[in-house]
Amino acid sequence: LKLKACEGSKPTVSCFDSDPKINQIQIAMKWTSATVAGAVALAFVDSSTSAFAPRPSTQATVTSKSASASSSFVGNTMPSPSSSKVPHNASTSLRAGPSGMTMSFTVGIVGATGAVGKEIRQCLEKREFPVGQLRIFGSERSAGKSFATEKYGDVTAELFSVAAAKECDVVFLAVSGDFSLKHARAISDGDDGVVCIDNSSAFRYEKDVPLVVPEINGKETKKSKLIANPNCTTAIGLMAIWPLHKLFTLKKILMSTYQAASGAGQPGMDELTEGTMSYLKGEPINNEIFAYPLPFNVIPQIDKFLENGYTKEEMKVTWECRKICGLADDFPISCTAVRIPTIRAHSETIVVETEKPIDLAAARKALEEAPGVKLVDNPEKLEYPMPTTATGSYDVEVGRLRRNLVFGDHGLEFFVCGDQLLRGAALNAVLVAEEMVNNGSLQAKTAA
Numbered sequence: 001l002k003l004k005a006c007e008g009s010k011p012t013v014s015c016f017d018s019d020p021k022i023n024q025i026q027i028a029m030k031w032t033s034a035t036v037a038g039a040v041a042l043a044f045v046d047s048s049t050s051a052f053a054p055r056p057s058t059q060a061t062v063t064s065k066s067a068s069a070s071s072s073f074v075g076n077t078m079p080s081p082s083s084s085k086v087p088h089n090a091s092t093s094l095r096a097g098p099s100g101m102t103m104s105f106t107v108g109i110v111g112a113t114g115a116v117g118k119e120i121r122q123c124l125e126k127r128e129f130p131v132g133q134l135r136i137f138g139s140e141r142s143a144g145k146s147f148a149t150e151k152y153g154d155v156t157a158e159l160f161s162v163a164a165a166k167e168c169d170v171v172f173l174a175v176s177g178d179f180s181l182k183h184a185r186a187i188s189d190g191d192d193g194v195v196c197i198d199n200s201s202a203f204r205y206e207k208d209v210p211l212v213v214p215e216i217n218g219k220e221t222k223k224s225k226l227i228a229n230p231n232c233t234t235a236i237g238l239m240a241i242w243p244l245h246k247l248f249t250l251k252k253i254l255m256s257t258y259q260a261a262s263g264a265g266q267p268g269m270d271e272l273t274e275g276t277m278s279y280l281k282g283e284p285i286n287n288e289i290f291a292y293p294l295p296f297n298v299i300p301q302i303d304k305f306l307e308n309g310y311t312k313e314e315m316k317v318t319w320e321c322r323k324i325c326g327l328a329d330d331f332p333i334s335c336t337a338v339r340i341p342t343i344r345a346h347s348e349t350i351v352v353e354t355e356k357p358i359d360l361a362a363a364r365k366a367l368e369e370a371p372g373v374k375l376v377d378n379p380e381k382l383e384y385p386m387p388t389t390a391t392g393s394y395d396v397e398v399g400r401l402r403r404n405l406v407f408g409d410h411g412l413e414f415f416v417c418g419d420q421l422l423r424g425a426a427l428n429a430v431l432v433a434e435e436m437v438n439n440g441s442l443q444a445k446t447a448a
Helices: 031-048 114-127 177-188 212-224 232-248 261-280 314-324 360-371 422-438
Strands: 001-004 012-015 025-028 105-110 131-138 148-151 154-158 169-174 195-198 225-230 250-259 333-339 347-353 373-375 397-405 411-418
Touching: 001 025, 025 360, 025 411, 114 131, 114 261, 114 422, 131 154, 169 177, 177 195, 195 422, 212 232, 212 314, 212 422, 225 232, 232 250, 232 314, 232 347, 232 360, 232 373, 232 397, 232 411, 232 422, 250 314, 314 333, 360 373, 411 422
Parallel strands: 105 131, 105 169, 169 195, 195 225, 250 333, 373 397
Antiparallel strands: 001 012, 012 025, 148 154, 250 347, 347 411, 397 411
């Protein structure tokens, strides 16, 4: 297609055939600001959807790593993740959920209507977690409302209470830190306490509360009924960092993150989408969630600034990487976190310095064999991790592997992209529950 100016505001789109005998076809179009705004805004929303159709789970028992099947690009056949459910692209590298078990569990979700809560429900269904009964807890505003689920029928939301939560076998908290601080220990403590998996930051740094990425430190789940889910940025990055640490022994980690609007939940996604439409129409952009308008902008601040000049989001990466990987309290990790105008899936540039010399072939092999990781690293074919391909995927994509020019033979640089609502939140929480089923830490009160 070639674009020709025609009467100033009327561009002409000309299509040419390779045969010179075929006449040129010209289509004159009058462009108005409303037409452009609508078209570009629609393209913006559609371009943020998942690039993959969902794949069914192929195994029903705990398995070793197998090669991930490739998926074809399906364009805009999926709903926008800013407002609709995004189909999950199930991993073939993760072990299957414990669906073959004879017992089933009463599962509670607090915050089931939020962005993470919705994904927890979908992960439970997709991975066939043995749910005997699903209970949804909410505030007085949502109590009594009915929610349709694919596998569990219509579920009526109940008014939350600690007593009601303790009737479950496992409770997922997808709520604010303040709520978790008030209720999480009450749910999990005592002889009648139940497993409580908290997605907030409330207990991540408490010594008696395990902070868990199951593929790294799943055994920690045996120590407590209260488990903390890590920060989304940390969980995504560690999926690639951990297998490399085991192979080369890391000395330093430098990270720059490019974080999607969905890191701020559904309100963040809505503000970006609505703000983009306003921008393209020449209207004022409202920003209540982010410090500045996010459309066509990047904001080098996520969370509040601390005395050392880092933001709290950046320090979360440092603190949590050390705790999950069992690193020393002074292990050098530095992060710069940036909010970018994409709907969903976080991206990260990671540079590591290692004790042992880097072997690129060995690094690729380690990543290919790591559960929950998909190596997308073929520069010749322009294949590398992107938010459009990582959205809805259970695997974290890793690519752009190369020796780092600063650290030389002891340095590796790579790019990571992962769906932070899944690996960075909901999926990780469900995998924690599966780990606890497998190691006996999660038991049903009554056998199915």
